[in-house]
Amino acid sequence: MASVEQVNQKGAPDLSVVVPLGSRYEDLGTLCRDLRRVLVPFGCYEVIIVDDANGPATRRDVQAVRKEYSEVRVLTLARRMGESTALGLGTQAARGAIIVTVDPYLHVSLDELPAMLEPLRGEYDLVCGWRKTQGSGLARIASNGFNTVARWLTQVPVHDLNCRMRAMRREVLQDIPMYGDLHRFLPIFAVRRGFRLHEVVVTQQPGKQEVGAFNPSSYINRLMDLLTLAFLTRFMKRPLHLFGLIGMAGLVIGAALGAYLGYERLVLGIAIGNRPLLLLAVLLVVVGIQLGSIGLLGELMIFTHARELKDYVVKEER
Amino acid sequence: MTPELSVVIPVYNECESMPRLLEQLQKAVKSISGIAEFIFVDDGSEDQTWKVLTELQVQDRRIRAIRLRRNFGQTAAMACGIDSARGKVIVTMDGDLQNDPADILRLLEVLAEGNDVVCGWRSQRQDKLWTRKVPSIVANRLIGFFTGVRLHDYGCSLKAYRAEVIKRTPLYAEFHRFIPALSVLTGASVVELKVNHRARQFGRTKYNLMRTWKVAFDIVTVSLLVKFAHKPMRFFGLLSLVSLTVGVVSLMRSWHWYAINADVTAQVLPGSAVLALWLAGHLLVVGLLAELCLTSVHERSELMVTARG
Numbered sequence: 001m002a003s004v005e006q007v008n009q010k011g012a013p014d015l016s017v018v019v020p021l022g023s024r025y026e027d028l029g030t031l032c033r034d035l036r037r038v039l040v041p042f043g044c045y046e047v048i049i050v051d052d053a054n055g056p057a058t059r060r061d062v063q064a065v066r067k068e069y070s071e072v073r074v075l076t077l078a079r080r081m082g083e084s085t086a087l088g089l090g091t092q093a094a095r096g097a098i099i100v101t102v103d104p105y106l107h108v109s110l111d112e113l114p115a116m117l118e119p120l121r122g123e124y125d126l127v128c129g130w131r132k133t134q135g136s137g138l139a140r141i142a143s144n145g146f147n148t149v150a151r152w153l154t155q156v157p158v159h160d161l162n163c164r165m166r167a168m169r170r171e172v173l174q175d176i177p178m179y180g181d182l183h184r185f186l187p188i189f190a191v192r193r194g195f196r197l198h199e200v201v202v203t204q205q206p207g208k209q210e211v212g213a214f215n216p217s218s219y220i221n222r223l224m225d226l227l228t229l230a231f232l233t234r235f236m237k238r239p240l241h242l243f244g245l246i247g248m249a250g251l252v253i254g255a256a257l258g259a260y261l262g263y264e265r266l267v268l269g270i271a272i273g274n275r276p277l278l279l280l281a282v283l284l285v286v287v288g289i290q291l292g293s294i295g296l297l298g299e300l301m302i303f304t305h306a307r308e309l310k311d312y313v314v315k316e317e318r
Numbered sequence: 319m320t321p322e323l324s325v326v327i328p329v330y331n332e333c334e335s336m337p338r339l340l341e342q343l344q345k346a347v348k349s350i351s352g353i354a355e356f357i358f359v360d361d362g363s364e365d366q367t368w369k370v371l372t373e374l375q376v377q378d379r380r381i382r383a384i385r386l387r388r389n390f391g392q393t394a395a396m397a398c399g400i401d402s403a404r405g406k407v408i409v410t411m412d413g414d415l416q417n418d419p420a421d422i423l424r425l426l427e428v429l430a431e432g433n434d435v436v437c438g439w440r441s442q443r444q445d446k447l448w449t450r451k452v453p454s455i456v457a458n459r460l461i462g463f464f465t466g467v468r469l470h471d472y473g474c475s476l477k478a479y480r481a482e483v484i485k486r487t488p489l490y491a492e493f494h495r496f497i498p499a500l501s502v503l504t505g506a507s508v509v510e511l512k513v514n515h516r517a518r519q520f521g522r523t524k525y526n527l528m529r530t531w532k533v534a535f536d537i538v539t540v541s542l543l544v545k546f547a548h549k550p551m552r553f554f555g556l557l558s559l560v561s562l563t564v565g566v567v568s569l570m571r572s573w574h575w576y577a578i579n580a581d582v583t584a585q586v587l588p589g590s591a592v593l594a595l596w597l598a599g600h601l602l603v604v605g606l607l608a609e610l611c612l613t614s615v616h617e618r619s620e621l622m623v624t625a626r627g
Binding site for chain 1: 362372375382383384385386387388390391393394395397398401402488489490491492532535536538539542543547550554557589590593594596597600601604607608611612
């Protein structure tokens with residue numbers, strides 16, 4: 001495999017496959033069998049199944065699979081945490097130098113795995129699946145829209161944030177502080193930290209629609225996450241650049257309007273008291289100052305914690 | 319053996335300059351007692367910089383080479399070098415041969431006189447007048463005026479620090495040019511010293527004028543931080559008071575008008591008065607939040623006076 005910085009202890013596998021289980025999933029036995037078939041040329045590997053508090057039926061399935069396939073390890077969560085968090089916990093427990101994440105509904109056939117692992121032999125650190133093809137109208141549009149907005153906000157060229165089929169070097173996860181649901185946005189974090197991303201076009205299996213494919217509330221949540229993400233990645237160290245810019249814009253426009261109205265009142269003698277424009281001008285000035293003050297507050301926060309936040313990511317040191 | 323002196327040089331696409339730079343460094347440190355280490359930080363260069371660096375390292379074991387995953391910016395690269403420096407004195411400089419390593423000895427002498435930070439002053443700059451020198455002069459004046467730390471040349475990378483002082487100074491975003499002002503927060507004494515400047519020999523300059531607005535915001539931030547980081551309530555409280563005064567005066571004026579004319583509808587003042595009062599309340603709350611933010615940080619005490627030994 002490609003260069004790995006960690007010491008390879010005896011018994012540690014080369015590769016870890018993490019499978020988070022939600023309420024719906026494909027037959028686990030088939031999953032493991034297919035993995036065995038597909039991963040043959042890649043050395044010894046382990047499968048980590050994360051049971052996201054699914055109840056006794058799932059536990060039985062999982063135990064059955066564990067008995068039959070020795071490479072399987074099981075993580076059972078006491079409380080439902082959501083797929084992204086479950087994935088995160090699974091990757092933490094992984095021991096391989098390469099980590100693969102798979103979605104249990106098998107939207108993407110496991111046969112695509114070797115093509116995704118190939119770039120890791122070279123210079124890439126993270127490989128993500130990109131489902132370019134089919135999918136029904138509304139869900140497709142929402143998904144494309146979401147990814148486009150993500151690209152625009154974060155300046156990272158990622159095309160399919162919802163595809164859970166990913167392969168990465170261990171360092172990618174170690175270097176990036178992520179919590180809970182942010183695993184969805186792993187490619188964005190990784191690229192911002194300087195890791196190299198490669199996307200492999202994969203085909204979505206026909207007839208397998210995503211669970212709750214078009215769920216408006218979840219998309220709104222994700223949009224909020226995206227906004228937070230974009231802010232954190234681009235402006236984390238410099239909140240004033242964002243708030244100050246918008247604040248100044250408000251202030252300047254408000255002041256300009258105010259000056260214009262002042263001219264009308266003082267020079268032309270027109271009454272301005274009942275003009276909505278006046279209210280707008282004052283409001284813009286006030287909002288401008290407010291945003292500016294929040295920007296400064298942000299700066300103060302960053303400043304006081306500056307020592308804990310490292311700006312840079314070291315690749316090699318000699 | 320721990321080195322006495324660490325020279326930190328962030329480099330970005332400077333593969334042609336490095337061999338000559340190393341030669342000059344080697345010559346410069348000959349007259350300095352104690353061991354030196356040269357820390358080159360490759361800030362995600364796209365050319366042969368890393369390769370040249372690893373080759374040079376074989377020739378001179380005093381070189382330490384650090385490579386960042388992508389281009390993080392000069393401040394980050396410098397912070398990286400400073401974090402890994404082991405010397406008691408740290409000298410930072412540019413990797414493009416525009417700083418003269420021969421000046422290092424003089425910087426160290428001034429440092430030894432009891433100063434904490436010695437800043438290079440490029441008294442005879444070898445750059446274009448209107449695009450580089452004039453904006454620089456304006457910026458330096460502004461920074462000096464706002465932060466109270468008046469230097470002639472904030473933009474000169476060649477500076478010498480006592481390690482304990484610089485390691486304690488917060489360094490992030492694009493703040494490397496403000497380090498002297500920021501280190502004053504830890505009670506450091508800052509002086510400047512005239513140094514040589516050479517015209518750029520290889521490669522192209524990495525700066526342009528478009529960054530002006532960002533620098534402008536940074537100046538505002540740094541000057542406020544320097545003045546109020548320990549007591550933000552003084553700043554926000556003052557603004558709040560101003561707003562409060564404006565609001566109250568406007569309100570009283572409106573009441574006066576209302577008493578005479580019994581007509582509040584066509585009025586500029588009440589609306590603005592209310593908003594001004596709102597702003598006063600907001601600024602007060604933000605000031606309190608800022609104070610809250612500070613009390614939760616144990617490092618506050620670390621920001622206090624540098625011990626002199």
